[in-house]
Amino acid sequence: MYTLNLDIAQFLKEHWQQKPVVIKGAFPDFEDPISADELAGLACEEEITSRIVVTQKDNWEVIQGPFEDYDSYGETHWQLLVQAVNHWYPDSQPLVEAFRFLPDWRFDDLMVSFATPSGGVGPHVDNYDVFIIQGEGERRWTVGANTPQQRRGGNPNSPLVEDFEPIIDVVLEKGDVLYIPPGYPHCGETLTLALSYSIGYRAPSQQELASEVADYLLDNNLGQQRFTSATEPANPGVISQDHQLGIMSLLSQLAQDPTSYQVVLGKLLSQNRFELDICEGEEAYNAEDLQDAFEQGAGVNRIGGLKVLRLENDTQSRLFINGEIYELPNTPEAVLTQLSDLVSFDSDSAMALCEHAEVQALLLQLINQGLYYLSDDEA
Ligand code: SIN
Ligand code: CO
Numbered sequence: 221m222y223t224l225n226l227d228i229a230q231f232l233k234e235h236w237q238q239k240p241v242v243i244k245g246a247f248p249d250f251e252d253p254i255s256a257d258e259l260a261g262l263a264c265e266e267e268i269t270s271r272i273v274v275t276q277k278d279n280w281e282v283i284q285g286p287f288e289d290y291d292s293y294g295e296t297h298w299q300l301l302v303q304a305v306n307h308w309y310p311d312s313q314p315l316v317e318a319f320r321f322l323p324d325w326r327f328d329d330l331m332v333s334f335a336t337p338s339g340g341v342g343p344h345v346d347n348y349d350v351f352i353i354q355g356e357g358e359r360r361w362t363v364g365a366n367t368p369q370q371r372r373g374g375n376p377n378s379p380l381v382e383d384f385e386p387i388i389d390v391v392l393e394k395g396d397v398l399y400i401p402p403g404y405p406h407c408g409e410t411l412t413l414a415l416s417y418s419i420g421y422r423a424p425s426q427q428e429l430a431s432e433v434a435d436y437l438l439d440n441n442l443g444q445q446r447f448t449s450a451t452e453p454a455n456p457g458v459i460s461q462d463h464q465l466g467i468m469s470l471l472s473q474l475a476q477d478p479t480s481y482q483v484v485l486g487k488l489l490s491q492n493r494f495e496l497d498i499c500e501g502e503e504a505y506n507a508e509d510l511q512d513a514f515e516q517g518a519g520v521n522r523i524g525g526l527k528v529l530r531l532e533n534d535t536q537s538r539l540f541i542n543g544e545i546y547e548l549p550n551t552p553e554a555v556l557t558q559l560s561d562l563v564s565f566d567s568d569s570a571m572a573l574c575e576h577a578e579v580q581a582l583l584l585q586l587i588n589q590g591l592y593y594l595s596d597d598e599a
Contacts, residue, residue, distance in 0.1 A: 222247055222318040224397075231399075236322075237349060240363045240404050242390050243397040250395035252355040252415050253312045254305065256334045259415070262302050262309065263287050267495050269303040273341045280342045280380065299339035299410065304494035306330040307525040313563065319351060319419050324527055324560075325489040328420040335359065335410035342380045343407040345369055349421040351399050354392035357414025361398050362386035364405040381405050392416075424488055432488040433474060442480070445470060482531050486540030490527040496542070497523055500590030510584055511574065514567045518594045520583060521564040526591055530560040539582075542591060548578050555579060564595065 225246055235241045263270035263285045270285030275297045290300070306312050306329060316330055328348060335357070343362075352361070364384030372380035384405045391411065392398060400406050408416070424432075437443035447467045453460035474480050505513075514520075522528065529540045539546045539559060548556060555576060558569075565573060574580040586592040 222250075222315050224318045226397075228321050232321075235399060235401075237401050239366075240388055240398065240400045240406075242388060242392075243399065245395055246397035247318075247353065247395040250353070250355065253315050253417075254309055254332060254415075256356075256413075256415060258309070259302055259305070259332055259334050260287075260290060260300065262305065263300055265308070267497075268308055269494060270301065272298055272300050273339070274298045275339055275342070293336075296337045297339055299333055299335040299341060301331060301333045301341070303331050304329040304492075304525060305332045307492075307494060307497050307523070310521075310524055313524060315353070315417060316419065317563075322421065325529055326421040326423060328422045329494055329525065331418040331420060333414075333416050333418070335408075335414045335416070337410050337412060339410045340408045343372075343383060343405055344380050345403060345405045346400070346420075347402045347422075349399070349401050351397055351419040352392070352408070353417040353419070354394055354396045354398075355415035355417060356394065357416075358391055358393050358411040359414050359416060360391045360409045360411055361388065362407050362409075363388040363398070363400060366401075366403045369405050422493070428488065429484070432484050433480075436480065436484050436487070437474075443474065445473075478533075479535050482534055483545065486529060486531055486534075486538075486545065487543050490529045490540040491543040492525055492527065494525070496525055496591075498590035499523055499593050500588070504588045505584060507580060507584060510580065510587070511571075513594050514571045514574065517567050518570075518596060519564060519566045520570045520587070520592050521595050522592055523590070528560045530556050541586070546582055546585075548582065551576050551578050 225248060226243055231241070262268050264287055266286050268285070270287065272283045272285070272287065272290075272293065274281045274283070274293065285302075287300075306316050312330055312332070316327070319327070326349075340359075343364075362384075363386060365387050369381035369384065372378045372382055384407075388398075390396075390398070447463070447470060449463060449466060451460075451462060453463070526542060527540075531540070536547065537549050537551060537553070537556065539548060539556060555573065558573070559579070559582075562569075570583070573583065583592060587594065
């Protein structure tokens with residue numbers, strides 16, 4: 221278990237989404253949840269997103285995974301970065317749990333990096349919030365002010381920015397955490413062989429929202445209403461202010477109707493950017509198999525990274541899971557809350573859930589879809 225040594229209320233008030241902060245000793249007695257060898261093994265898998273960044277003088281070369289071996293990279297000046305480790309490596313979930321004081325819908329993934337001395341991805345700006353947790357080894361981090369940054373070498377396509385004046389310059393050691401909100405340039409430089417963990421958060425852009433709204437309207441054959449007016453402008457070549465506002469209000473009407481926007485948000489925010497480790501069994505379970513498994517002490521777990529979300533004041537009783545709606549009209553809200561908050565259930569809690577026929581059918585469906593799995597842990 222990982223317990224964050226942090227005044228969360230104060231952090232949320234003073235830093236979250238506002239300004240960077242170094243939290244020295246955030247995890248006293250931190251232990252790496254994964255070893256460098258295990259991480260290197262994950263980066264050999266086709267489904268897992270990984271990259272190696274090689275630092276040469278003032279140049280950074282990126283090589284996309286999967287990787288077969290690492291011999292050619294040598295002892296220094298490179299870094300391996302593996303995305304969504306929480307999807308593939310269940311032992312990393314306890315570290316993610318330490319950050320669930322923030323809502324699951326914002327959470328993007330746990331990225332793990334293995335860096336050799338002088339390795340680093342270079343100075344850059346992210347459009348997401350990130351907590352960087354230092355495991356084994358030491359890395360020096362600089363963070364600049366949240367001001368417009370020049371792209372490196374004047375190249376507008378470069379992911380890197382020019383060197384910046386640091387407002388933070390710190391060496392992170394085991395158990396230290398650096399929080400960086402979107403927009404602050406930062407750069408990590410590796411001092412000794414290091415493992416570090418980035419817990420990243422994202423919010424949807426207007427583009428993503430608009431595209432989800434369009435999908436919703438098309439899928440449900442909605443949004444056929446057209447603009448009508450009571451007055452017309454005197455000049456034929458003009459789109460009057462009244463008409464501009466009237467047409468745009470067709471869009472804002474959608475945004476004010478919870479029966480529309482709740483579906484859009486539930487589906488959009490429960491999706492994952494990285495592939496999930498779907499664990500479909502060869503044969504489908506039936507309700508009796510499930511009951512037997514629980515009676516013999518099995519529990520039930522979500523696969524890593526799966527988002528199970530509930531909307532406050534939802535117009536319907538349902539859960540949004542991985543971009544889909546699961547209707548549960550007869551399930552008490554407290555049970556929906558358990559399902560959305562807890563990533564695993566021991567056998568007793570699973571049996572209690574199954575007293576609700578609808579929830580039993582849901583668990584069965586999710587297990588057969590490979591989104592939940594039975595765990596052998598004795599309760
Ligand atoms: C790194 O670990 O070097 C990359 C993390 C980041 O800058 O967001
Ligand atoms: Co970054």
